[in-house]
Amino acid sequence: MPFATGHRDTESQRRLNSLCVSVTLWLVACVAMFLVGALPAYAQTAEPRRVGRVEVDAGGGKLGGADLGSADANLRASDPARRSFRLFSTESRFASAPTFHVRAGFAFNRRIGVEGGLMVSRPDIRTPVSADVEDAPAITVTGRVGQYAIDAGVVVMISELRLGSRTVPFVAAGAGYLRQLHEGQTLVEQGHVYHAGGGVKHWLLTRDRGFISAAGLRADARLYLMSGGIAFEDRARPHAAISGSVFVAF
């Protein structure tokens, strides 16, 4: 029964939501503990002497809004001079929303690495309705979406532009899978996500020995292009995003 199937999705999706939040909190807690424990090493380290081969990070940020497009509810006009008769107009937009993310990366060398991750957000769709032919009061109709972007990409460290001894800018680009779950868990929509951007990494500690080789903070500014999924027009939607995170390298 289709409805029952949808309900099962609902349960698994709730579990996934809980899991994502749990993983994020766990990673933040672990990183905080390591930082506290590693303070002496940080004090002894002037710059990142060794880049970890594997790195994980977790954090949060904000995903900017994007236009979903305008659409008029049109009737076929009886007047041959008019193509259509407008019943009302709509203009839809994804509102900006907080994001949470987890990422894992692998550095091939000091300059180039790859990474993949999951970004979770719950943006609202806002649809102001206007120009109703029967003078219905203007209203903004809303709905909420659970949005999951799973992507992978390349990170290039630009050591030549380092800011001091421990802060290095980078650029990143990648692509991935977009999964959007409507409020009420009634429908899953899927699409693609592409991103490009950059940021800085600031090493708070580096160590030559031990399981943890480095830890620090990371700031990202990205432009996401989302295609497919919830879309009222056939074009990719640009979303600006900023985020901050804590990373640990092994």
Next chain:
Amino acid sequence: MKAFTLGVSMALVAVLSQDAHAYLHFTTSGAGQSRVLKWQRTPVRWFAADRGVPGVSASDLQAATARAFATWEAVPAASITFQFAGFTGAEPFDEDNVSVIGFEDHPDMERVLGATGFLIDTITGEIVESDIFFNSAFQWSTAAQGDPTRFDLESVAVHEIGHFLGLGHSALGETEMRPEGGRRVLGSASVMFPVALGRGITHDRELQPDDMAGISDLYPAAGFREQSGVARGRVTRNGAGIVGAHVAAFNPRTGALVAAFTLNNDGEFQIAGLDPGPHLIRVEPLDDADVESFFSRSAGVDIDFLVTFHGRLFVAPRGGAGERLTVAVRPK
């Protein structure tokens, strides 16, 4: 220019006796149960009357009607087939178990372009015979591009065949009153809107999403229920249900409008055949056509409320029904 109502003979049919049901389907009630009228044996055989009118020969009538049947038959999500059985000297509306489509002269029916009648099995709801007449008191055309001085026979045939299949009228349209009486259509989004668009206009040769949802709900093809969603809920005023409220679902992705009515005292409605995805829900009173075009006089249709949008997007699932809605409206 006068407005002309597309009438439907419903002598054997009570519309409002049904439970809240997707779209407006004809029903019959008996032994405490309501049954949807529909053909249960296909292909449905039909005959064309062997008389034409000035400007439209019998073969023109047959060809235009065949195209209109083919239009309904081509709806991908519906499963219904027809077969032209030949020309006949029989008249429409004879009770002879033969479905006849032809012209009849009814100068007394000055607003009726055409009408459809049924012979039904009141126990099962099966349509046994359905006849259509086009009122030869009007001038007709089958010209490919339409004739601005005449009504397009194929457009009106598509509408009447909707009734022939068991569909009632749709209220997806806007009208204004004429000083001389009657209504002028400003626009419509359904072939099944009860008032014709006007002379020379051929728009109604093409079915709209509302028509396709209605026929697919009545004669669903394999996969229709699994691939489309249903909106259901209530329209209330001060907590009490409203009868006869017109509820339209608008899909901003496709521009499709599909609508239904609240059909019981609890104000319950159900709109089937929605494409999966977000929709806006708009509720309006039934004030763009005569109420009697949709419901019997005794139905108690309530039009004392303001046009209202539901504040949340409704998301039609892929198969099954979405969250149950309650749209609270305010009195005028």
